[in-house]
Amino acid sequence: MFVHARSSRFNQRTPRQGPDMHQRHEFAHKQPLLVEATNKPAPPPSSSPTSSKESLLLLRPIATNSRIKQHKNLYIVFVNNALQQLERGDADPFDELVAQFSSKSLEDGTTSTHQLRQWLNALSHVVSQFARPHAALVDAVVSLPWYTMDDGLVKTYKSFIAILVSAKPEYLHPVLNRTAHSLTYQSGLKPMGGQDETPLTRGAMFDRLHSLLQSLLELIPTLPSTLQPLLAQHFPHKRQNKLSHVTYIRNILRVSDYCPGVAEEILATIIDRAIQIDVEMEELEAEGAGAEPEVFALDPFENIVGEHEPDSDSDDEDGDDAGDLSDLSSEAEDLEADPKKINEPRDMAHIKEMVVKLDSILQLLFEHFARLQAEIASDASRPVPADRERLLEARHAQFLSLVTIFDTTILRTFKSRYTQFLVFWYASLDAEFADLFLGMLLSRALREHAQPPVTRAAAASYVASLVSRALFIDRAATRRVTEFFCTYLEQHLATATGYQQHTHTIFYAVAQAVFLIFCFRWRDLLMDDDHENVEDEEMELGHARKRRWLPQLDVMHRAVMSPLNPLKVCSQNVVAQFARVAQHTDFMYCYPIMEGSATPSASESGPSNSATAALFWAGAEQELHSFFPFDPYALPLSASFVQGIYRDWAMVAIDDEDDDDDEEEEEDSDAEAEARDDPTAQLGASFGGMSISPVQPRVLSLAAATVGVRFQV
Numbered sequence: 197m198f199v200h201a202r203s204s205r206f207n208q209r210t211p212r213q214g215p216d217m218h219q220r221h222e223f224a225h226k227q228p229l230l231v232e233a234t235n236k237p238a239p240p241p242s243s244s245p246t247s248s249k250e251s252l253l254l255l256r257p258i259a260t261n262s263r264i265k266q267h268k269n270l271y272i273v274f275v276n277n278a279l280q281q282l283e284r285g286d287a288d289p290f291d292e293l294v295a296q297f298s299s300k301s302l303e304d305g306t307t308s309t310h311q312l313r314q315w316l317n318a319l320s321h322v323v324s325q326f327a328r329p330h331a332a333l334v335d336a337v338v339s340l341p342w343y344t345m346d347d348g349l350v351k352t353y354k355s356f357i358a359i360l361v362s363a364k365p366e367y368l369h370p371v372l373n374r375t376a377h378s379l380t381y382q383s384g385l386k387p388m389g390g391q392d393e394t395p396l397t398r399g400a401m402f403d404r405l406h407s408l409l410q411s412l413l414e415l416i417p418t419l420p421s422t423l424q425p426l427l428a429q430h431f432p433h434k435r436q437n438k439l440s441h442v443t444y445i446r447n448i449l450r451v452s453d454y455c456p457g458v459a460e461e462i463l464a465t466i467i468d469r470a471i472q473i474d475v476e477m478e479e480l481e482a483e484g485a486g487a488e489p490e491v492f493a494l495d496p497f498e499n500i501v502g503e504h505e506p507d508s509d510s511d512d513e514d515g516d517d518a519g520d521l522s523d524l525s526s527e528a529e530d531l532e533a534d535p536k537k538i539n540e541p542r543d544m545a546h547i548k549e550m551v552v553k554l555d556s557i558l559q560l561l562f563e564h565f566a567r568l569q570a571e572i573a574s575d576a577s578r579p580v581p582a583d584r585e586r587l588l589e590a591r592h593a594q595f596l597s598l599v600t601i602f603d604t605t606i607l608r609t610f611k612s613r614y615t616q617f618l619v620f621w622y623a624s625l626d627a628e629f630a631d632l633f634l635g636m637l638l639s640r641a642l643r644e645h646a647q648p649p650v651t652r653a654a655a656a657s658y659v660a661s662l663v664s665r666a667l668f669i670d671r672a673a674t675r676r677v678t679e680f681f682c683t684y685l686e687q688h689l690a691t692a693t694g695y696q697q698h699t700h701t702i703f704y705a706v707a708q709a710v711f712l713i714f715c716f717r718w719r720d721l722l723m724d725d726d727h728e729n730v731e732d733e734e735m736e737l738g739h740a741r742k743r744r745w746l747p748q749l750d751v752m753h754r755a756v757m758s759p760l761n762p763l764k765v766c767s768q769n770v771v772a773q774f775a776r777v778a779q780h781t782d783f784m785y786c787y788p789i790m791e792g793s794a795t796p797s798a799s800e801s802g803p804s805n806s807a808t809a810a811l812f813w814a815g816a817e818q819e820l821h822s823f824f825p826f827d828p829y830a831l832p833l834s835a836s837f838v839q840g841i842y843r844d845w846a847m848v849a850i851d852d853e854d855d856d857d858d859e860e861e862e863e864d865s866d867a868e869a870e871a872r873d874d875p876t877a878q879l880g881a882s883f884g885g886m887s888i889s890p891v892q893p894r895v896l897s898l899a900a901a902t903v904g905v906r907f908q909v
Contacts, residue, residue, distance in 0.1 A: 399497035420457030660709030707762035
């Protein structure tokens with residue numbers, strides 16, 4: 197018989213070992229669920245082969261996986277049915293689906309985190325079907341406080357969001373909008389769903405949000421253009437408390453680290469808010485009236501979510517309601533809504549709160565800049581020049597961004613007192629930075645005639661204050677700046693005619709700049725031979741030899757003897773100090789000229805002292821008359837960044853000043869009484885404490901000019 201015949205014995209196969217169909221069907225019904233199997237105690241170990249086989253059969257996960265898959269399919273079936281019923285006009289299943297993601301369902305336990313994961317996995321299969329009718333569902337999912345839940349749901353949520361924005365890019369905006377809002381300080385947050393054993397801190401919660409943003413940035417390279425305006429929109433209102441500002445600023449500065457495309461805009465937004473607070477602060481004249489640093493200040497990022505909620509320290513009772521007023525133009529809206537606020541007196545408590553808030557903001561910015569500098573310093577010894585070069589390029593780009601912001605915002609705002617120290621500190625990091633900053637300021641003051649006179653005068657004030665106060669501005673740079681200013685004065689004297697208003701504004705601003713620089717840096721303006729012997733000469737009561745000065749300084753003699761005499765127009769405090777230092781150094785004797793300016797004869801053609809000051813320092817320019825941008829830094833938290841690079845008046849004061857102060861003590865008491873009646877005389881008791889008078893902020897709008905003009909002779 198052939199082996200392939202139908203009736204061949206070779207076709208009679210014995211069945212494989214195992215239960216027959218009936219037995220397998222019966223076994224499937226007896227197989228316990230995964231939950232039941234995990235809850236039952238494990239069977240005792242047995243050495244018999246029969247019991248070993250039975251245990252293996254019981255632990256086989258075939259039926260369990262099938263049930264899990266079937267369970268997942270139920271969620272998918274429900275989601276598909278809800279979308280189909282919505283198209284047919286029945287919204288009940290869809291509304292029930294949306295309700296699974298509501299805060300009420302999460303709070304009362306109707307929806308668990310396990311169920312949320314199942315719903316999100318099911319929705320991932322139908323993302324391509326989402327359209328405008330499904331907006332309520334998308335909003336509910338996007339608004340889910342996923343960052344307060346367990347790690348399993350966080351992972352599932354991030355995967356779903358990645359699928360959502362990839363399939364439907366139109367949902368990127370609401371996702372980023374909600375994420376930006378979540379970076380703010382939210383009081384009353386509670387951990388939801390099944391939490392891990394480790395308590396969730398606010399820092400860990402923010403880590404999850406940043407992780408989502410970073411994953412979306414890798415997925416969508418054009419994300420910065422959408423993210424930047426949303427970050428600015430959710431910036432806390434300036435009336436909100438310090439905690440709200442510190443939390444949000446820390447978060448968006450972290451965003452700028454991994455998203456360079458929004459770094460400059462973020463920096464500009466923070467500085468703009470600092471400027472708003474800076475110009476609102478009034479001068480704290482009373483000793484000890486300033487805010488003191490918090491000795492035991494706690495890091496809000498270390499607080500556990502739902503516990504240890506700090507008390508609200510908002511600036512006013514309506515501070516919490518100000519959360520919706522997050523746009524940077526909100527100040528104008530406040531004044532428009534309540535015109536009486538313009539004239540409201542600010543009490544000392546409010547001033548202290550503003551000081552603490554500004555101090556905290558500037559400290560965060562200083563620390564942000566210092567981290568990059570510390571990274572560069574730590575890489576100096578490493579044998580990887582490429583990494584160091586990358587860091588240096590990043591620092592250079594950051595400095596140029598800061599100078600651009602200074603040019604467009606700080607330079608044209610009166611009167612900021614502390615915010616400009618950000619550029620002051622950054623310029624100290626590299627001689628090239630100081631060179632670029634001085635070059636930009638000199639260009640604005642002397643070369644760009646299309647600039648408004650107020651902007652040019654402010655730039656001259658910044659140059660004078662920087663050269664006078666910055667320890668990192670060396671002797672060579674001081675002399676070059678003085679040469680530039682003196683050359684301008686000489687050219688102006690050669691062409692000046694009459695006393696037309698605004699014609700000589702820049703002349704007086706530059707002259708005052710030279711006065712100020714001379715008071716602080718006169719030792720650097722001596723010729724080389726005299727500079728070497730200046731310390732020995734200061735020990736003598738008289739000077740046997742005439743000092744030789746920088747040749748360009750000769751123009752100052754002609755300037756004070758001219759009809760434009762700056763001694764009768766510039767700041768009285770600066771003029772008085774210049775006269776004292778000039779006499780001590782044998783540079784010039786100004787007192788007869790000053791006395792003649794104070795009591796002009798009837799035959800003099802020039803205006804009187806007070807009339808000239810009123811004529812040439814009118815309006816916003818009057819503010820520049822007493823504007824010293826780098827006055828002593830008095831904010832306690834951030835002051836450490838300025839110490840070590842700042843020149844106090846005590847470092848350069850002439851030796852006989854203390855004796856003169858004792859002799860003039862009685863005269864000063866009378867002068868203080870007169871100064872109270874003269875708002876332009878609130879300049880401080882000495883150069884060591886030049887202060888800026890409180891005024892209503894005046895912002896001058898002007899398009900940004902090119903930054904980075906080289907400082908060259």
